[in-house]
Amino acid sequence: MQRESHAIIIGGSLAGLLASRVLAKHFDRVSIVEGDFLPEKPAPRPGIPQSRHLHILLNRGKIILEEFFPGLEKELVAAGAPSLDPRSIGWFSPAGWAPQFTPDLNDLILFSRDLLDWHIRRRLAENTNVHFREGGTVTGLLTNASGAEVAGVSVRFCDRHNRANTHTENLNADLVVDASGQVSKTPQWLKSLGYEPPQETAINAFVGYASRIYKCSGKLSDTAPVFVSLGPPLRTRGGAIFPIEGNRWLVSLNGGDRDYPPADEAGFLEFVRTLPTPTIYDAIKDAEAITPIYSYRGTENRLRHYERLPRYPENLIIIGHAVCTFNPIYGHGMTVAALDAQMLDECLQKQRERYSEGNLKGFSRQFQQKLAKLHTIPWTFAISQDSRYPGSEGAKLNLATRLTIDYMNLVLKVLVSDPKVCQAFVGVAHMIESPAVLFHPSIAVKAIGQLVSGGQKVAEGRINRQT
Numbered sequence: 001m002q003r004e005s006h007a008i009i010i011g012g013s014l015a016g017l018l019a020s021r022v023l024a025k026h027f028d029r030v031s032i033v034e035g036d037f038l039p040e041k042p043a044p045r046p047g048i049p050q051s052r053h054l055h056i057l058l059n060r061g062k063i064i065l066e067e068f069f070p071g072l073e074k075e076l077v078a079a080g081a082p083s084l085d086p087r088s089i090g091w092f093s094p095a096g097w098a099p100q101f102t103p104d105l106n107d108l109i110l111f112s113r114d115l116l117d118w119h120i121r122r123r124l125a126e127n128t129n130v131h132f133r134e135g136g137t138v139t140g141l142l143t144n145a146s147g148a149e150v151a152g153v154s155v156r157f158c159d160r161h162n163r164a165n166t167h168t169e170n171l172n173a174d175l176v177v178d179a180s181g182q183v184s185k186t187p188q189w190l191k192s193l194g195y196e197p198p199q200e201t202a203i204n205a206f207v208g209y210a211s212r213i214y215k216c217s218g219k220l221s222d223t224a225p226v227f228v229s230l231g232p233p234l235r236t237r238g239g240a241i242f243p244i245e246g247n248r249w250l251v252s253l254n255g256g257d258r259d260y261p262p263a264d265e266a267g268f269l270e271f272v273r274t275l276p277t278p279t280i281y282d283a284i285k286d287a288e289a290i291t292p293i294y295s296y297r298g299t300e301n302r303l304r305h306y307e308r309l310p311r312y313p314e315n316l317i318i319i320g321h322a323v324c325t326f327n328p329i330y331g332h333g334m335t336v337a338a339l340d341a342q343m344l345d346e347c348l349q350k351q352r353e354r355y356s357e358g359n360l361k362g363f364s365r366q367f368q369q370k371l372a373k374l375h376t377i378p379w380t381f382a383i384s385q386d387s388r389y390p391g392s393e394g395a396k397l398n399l400a401t402r403l404t405i406d407y408m409n410l411v412l413k414v415l416v417s418d419p420k421v422c423q424a425f426v427g428v429a430h431m432i433e434s435p436a437v438l439f440h441p442s443i444a445v446k447a448i449g450q451l452v453s454g455g456q457k458v459a460e461g462r463i464n465r466q467t
């Protein structure tokens, strides 16, 4: 009888959940080992503290999620998630209000992160070969005798009620997928196995979040959603107000260059009041808050270069935030997790065509190399703004990246007065269009024309930091 093939995923947040969806096609059994106990209804949990903050699903991510889980969008809407025409959202860009344009986008669905994860977990649980191992923290990798192949993980399980350690298990697997996010221990685990840990590139714009949910009543009932972008180097304050399920509105404030939004009542409101448009302040100043204010500061961009390692073990891959974290302000994380899963599916399919079923020789290294290429565009997009704050750390950029950044800023200046350029930019921001469209001569001429005319200064006169 043929041996059952088994894949283990470390971490049951979005990257892990989406990876398990595709691994279920390629392996007999898939185990998601998650340190938390997973809530039985949509609710926050300690392992993903970011769920308290606004999570916008880009159009590209929405399309992939619907492919993975047909009908998911309808389920979210039926659970109360508003579905909005992108034209109904006001965007205060780094250079001012973006013009009305006809976007080539599908409607956006707005939800709390807890609702999305809960629906995806529910759909995954329908797969009989996907198993959740909750309350299990992976503490190390197991290898074969030579150390060249990862053969499983060591897991410390704890008690659901008091979180006391109960027992340790060694779980064997043909493939181990690290989707444990920014806190990933793979660099240390590799080191302890005699491998080099990956080099890291980190760019930190010191952006902080503060978020709170409000009841939809009074003035909030006829407010339009608004997104106020940060505008480095001068504008350090931004924020957003969006409706979510349960007839509630989520307000997330962002401050860059260490201009962190406060988490106390008066400071939060005062920060909103100093945004370059009064829309959010007017909407919430008399509104009823139904949660405390939650803050979050771990927003640096961090790339772990597994693709460059001279020696790399077989049967281990690293995806999602564990390999590439973005400043979340650009809304890339969930969509990139979906793209990672899609690439995993394609690569496993090709591996199967090339080699006999179950043979993963060379797979891990090739996968990490492809993944690094996939992350280039969202990475460049994120750092192109973050590196512009005077206090940003780690931004050692090559000439090509610096020129791209300068060009993108010219495009940002043009889009406020040109609906067609705005449409193209939004398509790129939603990862529907390639950034190449922004270099089309029809846009390039206008962008470079800004250099000649002097153009409007990005975020001119709107320095939000209160001295």
Ligand SMILES: Cc1cc2nc3c(=O)[nH]c(=O)nc-3n(C[C@H](O)[C@H](O)[C@H](O)COP(=O)(O)OP(=O)(O)OC[C@H]3O[C@@H](n4cnc5c(N)ncnc54)[C@H](O)[C@@H]3O)c2cc1C
Residues within 6 Å of the ligand: 010, 011, 012, 013, 014, 015, 016, 033, 034, 035, 036, 046, 047, 048, 050, 053, 054, 055, 056, 057, 058, 136, 137, 138, 139, 179, 180, 181, 182, 183, 184, 185, 209, 296, 298, 319, 320, 321, 322, 328, 329, 330, 331, 332, 333, 334, 335, 337
């Ligand atoms: C403030 C904020 C706002 C964001 N807003 C957006 C947005 O608007 N749009 C968007 O697309 N993305 C956004 N993101 C990004 C998004 O949250 C992530 O991309 C998404 O959660 C996928 O991340 P991940 O699954 O790779 O890692 P994580 O979400 O960090 O999850 C890691 C998981 O691994 C578990 N874990 C960790 N270590 C272990 C271990 N040793 N053993 C077992 N389990 C372990 C954790 O408990 C957790 O469940 C935002 C992020 C932040 C911080």
